[in-house]
Amino acid sequence: MDDLRLGFIFSAVFHVTLVAVGIVGIPALKRDLAPLPEAIPVELVTVDDINRIRAAARRAKLQPKPQRTAEAPPAATRQAPDAAPDAVPLPDAKPAKKPQIKPRTKPKIMPTAALRSKPKPPSSLDTGRLAALIDKSIRETEAAPRAPEKDNRKRLEEAVRSSQLASLGARRSTATLEAMVQAQVERCWNPPAGAKDAQDLIVKIRIWLTLEGKLVRPPQILGQSFFSSAQDSFYRVAAESAARAVRRCAPYTLPRDRYDQWSEIDLKFDPSQMLGG
Amino acid sequence: MDVMRRHFWIFVFLGAALAGAAAFAPTAHAVLEVDITRGNIEPLPIAIPGLSPEGLTDTDTAAGTLEQLGAKISRVISADLERSGLFRPIDPAAFIRLPTAAEVRPRFSNWRAIAAQALVTGKVSLEPDGRARIEFRLWDVFAESQMTGLRYVAPPQNWRRVAHLISDAIYRRLTGEAGYFDSRIVYISESGPKTQRVKRLSIMDQDGANHRFLTSGEDLVLTPRFSPSRQEITYMAYYNDQPRVYLYNIDTGKHEVLGDFPNMTFAPRFSPDGNRVIMSLAEAGNSDVYLMDLRTRAVRRLTTHPGIDTSPSFSPDGTHIVFNSDRGGSQQLYVMRADGSDIHRISFGNGRYATPVWSPRGDLIAFTKISQAKFRIGVMRQDGSGERLLTDSYQDEGPTWSPNGRVLMYFRQIPSDAQGEGGSTSLWSVDLTGYNERPVTAPNDASDPAWSPLIR
Incomplete structure (x- = not known):
C-alpha cells in the first residue's frame, strides 16, 4: 500500500510538473515564435513629431549664437600683446615649481561627493505618494483586466475558428503598442554621440508603469556585466542617457484597457542605426 | 478511507499545481519589449x-x-x-x-x-x-x-x-571620455605685409585666452609640435637660411637645437613617450624618415626609398608610424611598423593626401586631402577604411588633435581678391561629427596649430 502510495505521489508530482511546464512554457514559446514586426512603427511618426524635431534642430542652430557674442568681449583684452606678464603666466601650468605662487597652486581635488549633500531623495520623492501609486496600480490591475478578460475570451473563441487571422491581429496590436511606446521614448532620447564605438553601446532598461503611465520606481538597467572596464564609463553614460529619456517622457499615454500588456516594459536603446558608419 | 486519502492527496497536488502556476504566471507573462533606435542627436x-x-x-x-x-x-x-x-x-x-x-x-x-x-x-x-x-x-x-x-x-x-x-x-x-579644456595651443602668429611676413611662435589657452608670443619674429618659424607627454615643443626655424629643428621647453623657456644636420630637416614630431623625435631629412633631392633619440641624440633611418617620404606621425601606442610618400606616383598615406618594416599604402581615394596625424585615441588618422582644387581635412581608420572629409572650404590644412581625440584644429586660408585684399589665415576647429566647425580666436593671422596634452 505504502509503495503504491509512494508511486502515486511521484506520479502525481510528475504530472503536476508537466502541467505546470505546459502552462508556463507555452506563452514563452509563443513569444519566441512571434518575431517582433519591424516595419510598422513607421506609421506612427506624425507630422507633429517631425515638426518638433525640426523646431528642435532650428533651436539648436540658433541658440549658440548669443552665447558666442556673450563670449566675444574678452577678445579685446586678448589683443594686448603684453598680456603675458600679469595674466596667469604659462609656467604656472606647473605651478608647483613657481616660487611666487604658493607650492599648492596645483588645485587640490577632493571628492565632496555625499559629504555634505546628505541625500534625502526618498523624502523629496514622497514615498507616501509613491506607495499610493503602487497600490492604485495593483488595485486597478486587479479590477481592470477582469472585464476585458471575458471579452478577450469571447474574441479568442471566435478567433480560434480562423487561427491565422487571430495571430495576425495579436501581432498587430502588440506592434501598435510597441510603436506608441517607441514614439514617446524616442522623442526624449539624446544618445551620447561621439564616444569611441558608440554604436555598440546597447542599453536595456526595464520600467514599471502605473495605469496613469507614471514610473512606479526608478528604471532598472539590465545586464551590464558583459562590458569591459575600458568601456565602463561610456556604458554608464549611455545607460544614464537612456534612464534620463525614460524619466523625461513620463507619464506615458497608452491604452488603459491593455494595461496588463504594458505595466512592465523592457526598452532596448540601440544607437547603432544613428551613429554607426 | 484509502480512496479518501488518495483524493486528499490529489487535491493537495492539484492545489499546489494551481498555486505554482499562479505564482509563475506573472513572471512568465510577456514583458513588452520595445527597441528604441532613434533619438535626437542634439546638445x-x-x-x-x-x-x-x-x-x-x-x-x-x-x-x-x-x-x-x-x-x-x-x-x-x-x-x-x-x-x-x-x-x-x-x-x-x-x-x-x-x-x-x-x-x-x-x-x-x-x-x-x-x-x-x-x-x-x-x-x-x-x-x-x-x-x-x-x-x-x-x-x-x-x-x-x-x-x-x-x-x-x-x-x-x-x-x-x-x-x-x-x-x-x-x-x-x-x-564618458576625458575632456580637453585644460590644454593649450601653440601656433604661428603671422603679421605684416605678404612680402615681409613676420612669423612668431605663439601660445594660448585652448579657448584663446592667455595669449603670449614665444619668439621675437626675427627668424622664420614653422611647424611647431607639442610633446604628447610634456610641456615641450619642437619646431623648425630658419637660421642663416638653414632650416633646423629646435626643442623648446615652455616651463623653463629654454630653446635648443636638436642637432646640426648637414641637410634639410622637416616636419619633426614627438614619439608618444616624448623621448624621441621623428622627422624627415632631405638629401640630394630625396627625403626619408628618421628617428632621433632625444637622450642619446642617436639618429636612425627608417625609410630608404628614392621617393619623397615625409610628415611621419606615431600611433599613440608607439607601434606604428603613418607618413606620406610619392613612391606610388602620387602623394599618398602609408603605414609602417615603428622599426620601418611592413610599409603599406592606406589611402586610395582620388587626389593627394598630406600631413597625416594619428589620433591620441588611436582609432583614426587625420589628414589634409588635396582634390578638386581644394584642401580639406578628413579622417580615416588606420587600415584606410571609413574615409570622411570633415571640412569643405577652399584651403584647410595641418590638422592637430585635441588631447581626447574628439576635436581637430587646423588652419584655413582665404585667398585675397584681385586687388590683393581680404586674404587671411586663421585657426578653426571641427569635431568628429563634422557639424561643429568654429573659428578659434587669435590676435593676428594664425597658422600651423599644435594642440598640447592636458596640462595636469
Missing part, C-alpha cells in the same frame, strides 16, 4: 548658474570679489561646454531661481521646468591664507541625483584653470 541642455559666493560676498580677491569670481568661472565653463558642441548651456535669463550657497540640494522641479537635463551648482569662498576654495556639483535633473562633485583650492588669479578643470570633469562625467 545636452545644461544649466550653469554662477557659483555662489560664500561668506562675505564682496570680499576682494586678487581676481575680483567672490561674487564676480563665481560668475566668471561659470561663464568660462559655459563657453567651454558650448564650444564642444555636445552641450547647450541654457540662457541664465531663463533661470527661475538661483541656487544659494546654503542650499544643499537644488530644487530640481525648477530646472526641469526650463528643460535642463543637467545642472551645475557650486560655491566660492576664501581660505584664511587668501586662496580661493572653489567647489562644484553636477546634478542629473531627472534622476535628482549628484553625478560628481569636486573641490579645488587655488590662488584666485588661477580661476581660469580651475574653470577649465571643472569643464573637463563635467565633460568626462557626461560623455
